[in-house]
Structures are given as structure tokens and as C-alpha cells.
Amino acid sequence: MRPRASSVCSSILVGAVLFFLQLQLTAVGPPSLDDFGDALARHIKDAKIHSLAVSGFVIREDTTSPRGQYLAARLCESLFQRHRDLVIVKPVIFDDTLKAQKLSPRDLKIPERLNQIGKTLGVDAVMLGSLADTTAGYLLTVMVRAVSDGSLVFTTELSIAHSRVFDSLAATDADTAASAPRAGTKGAGIPACTHAPMPVFPAEARKAEISSASVILTVVITQEGRATEIRVTRDPGFGFAERAIETLTEWRCKPALDKDKKPMAVTVPIEMTFRN
Numbered sequence: 001m002r003p004r005a006s007s008v009c010s011s012i013l014v015g016a017v018l019f020f021l022q023l024q025l026t027a028v029g030p031p032s033l034d035d036f037g038d039a040l041a042r043h044i045k046d047a048k049i050h051s052l053a054v055s056g057f058v059i060r061e062d063t064t065s066p067r068g069q070y071l072a073a074r075l076c077e078s079l080f081q082r083h084r085d086l087v088i089v090k091p092v093i094f095d096d097t098l099k100a101q102k103l104s105p106r107d108l109k110i111p112e113r114l115n116q117i118g119k120t121l122g123v124d125a126v127m128l129g130s131l132a133d134t135t136a137g138y139l140l141t142v143m144v145r146a147v148s149d150g151s152l153v154f155t156t157e158l159s160i161a162h163s164r165v166f167d168s169l170a171a172t173d174a175d176t177a178a179s180a181p182r183a184g185t186k187g188a189g190i191p192a193c194t195h196a197p198m199p200v201f202p203a204e205a206r207k208a209e210i211s212s213a214s215v216i217l218t219v220v221i222t223q224e225g226r227a228t229e230i231r232v233t234r235d236p237g238f239g240f241a242e243r244a245i246e247t248l249t250e251w252r253c254k255p256a257l258d259k260d261k262k263p264m265a266v267t268v269p270i271e272m273t274f275r276n
Helices: 034-046 066-082 091-100 105-109 111-121 164-170 203-207 240-248
Strands: 007-014 017-024 051-054 087-089 125-133 137-146 152-161 192-195 212-221 227-234 252-254 266-275
Touching: 034 066, 034 137, 034 152, 051 066, 051 091, 051 111, 066 087, 066 091, 066 125, 066 164, 066 203, 066 227, 066 240, 091 111, 105 111, 105 125, 111 125, 164 227, 164 240, 212 240, 227 240, 240 266
Parallel strands: 051 087, 051 125
Antiparallel strands: 007 017, 007 266, 125 137, 137 152, 192 252, 212 227, 212 266
């Protein structure tokens, strides 16, 4: 069923300035990982695995990555929707459990640590993944390991082409702070959004009978009026953050102006509200 949301309320808050955007919107569809998820599910079921915890995927040296977190969440959502006979523990739960037990992704290479996390989550196996940059885009390597003894059940790869979502998220991998000054401070103006497509309401949220939710993000609006360096600061789960990221890559804005009235890149917080 097509979502019936009539608008997305996006607010850019800068100090005392409250900037509301309420636009008539058209739906935008997300890229699909269903085929890859179906192939993974076949391997998982062939291995007699009934429950699986999915970790947020990492980049070099087992470093957590916005791209990896996004991709793990999207893949997990596909498995959840299309393979209901599998018990799936989502990346946010997996990664929170790791932190609570003071473990890192690197610790999961140790059978005893893997067994420890598996018992806590009550699963047969864990899915781990790593992303590497390639000339054409990115290479995702996925491994499934049994928690009983740490043995490798199978490994597989997926080539991913460059896309607005991945390339935007890639900009945040190396940096912890945004590259542009905050809008409305030190002579920086405030951008004005001119085109804001409606995000697709997540199927997982609809099934859970969630009627509305909000995602808060920090975004750099470039001199060309495009959203980049997207960081999620509040995520209600159920696929809302992923849909917000996908939609922001479609945004077009009039860029902020500096004190000399020239276009400049600025950092803005944005609240995107979903209604089913």
C-alpha cells in the first residue's frame, strides 16, 4: 500500500532561528538489496541456522562506519520482511550489546568472545561484514560464523556501485565533525529548501503499526545546494533513518550566503517527520 503522507515537516534549527519546510512531495523508492538477501537466506537455511544476529558492518581495521551501519540495517530489513522463518537480531541491538559487554568488532574473531555474545543474544550465528573501496564503488564481504565454536559457516561478496546515499555517508567515515560552519553563526546564512521529496514509509514500521516517527540528522548543505556529510543523531529504528538518508540525497536547496552574499557550505540540523 502506498504511504499517504501528505508532507514532510523538516526543520532547520539554528540558535534561536526555527526554519520550517512544509512541501507537497512525491515518493522516491530506495535501492534494493533483496536479491543478495535472498541468496544469504538460502545459505543460512542450508546451514540449519534458525536465528542470526547482524552486526553493523565495518571498514578498514574493524572501524565502525556510517556506510556499514546503513547497509547492515537495509540488509537486515530485507531479511526480516522476506524470510519470516528466520529469527533476526538487528544491528542496533547487536552493537549495543557489544558496547554493554565492552567488546569491539575485532573481539568477535575470538571464539570465546563470539560464544559469549551469542549466548547473550540467544542466536545460532552472527553475520559480520566489511566494506572496502573499489574503483567502481564498494565491495561488501559478508561472513556468517557459528557462535558455538566460532567456525566460519560461509562467506560471500557483493559489489556496490557508487550512489548518492553511499557517497554521502562515505564523507563521514574519516571525520567526527562536519566540515562546514553551523548555519546562522559567524556570518553564515541559512539555506532554503526548494525540493524535498517524500521519504518512503518503511514497511517494517507499517507492519509494526507505527503511524509516525521523526529522525534528526546533521547535514552539510553544499554551495550547490545539495545535502552531504549526513549524520544521524536520533534514530527511532524500523528503517526510518535509512529512508531519511535516501531522501536527503534528493533534496535541492538554495545555498546559504556568507557576509559577502556568496554561496557557502553550512551545517544544519534537520528533523524529518514520517506519517503513514
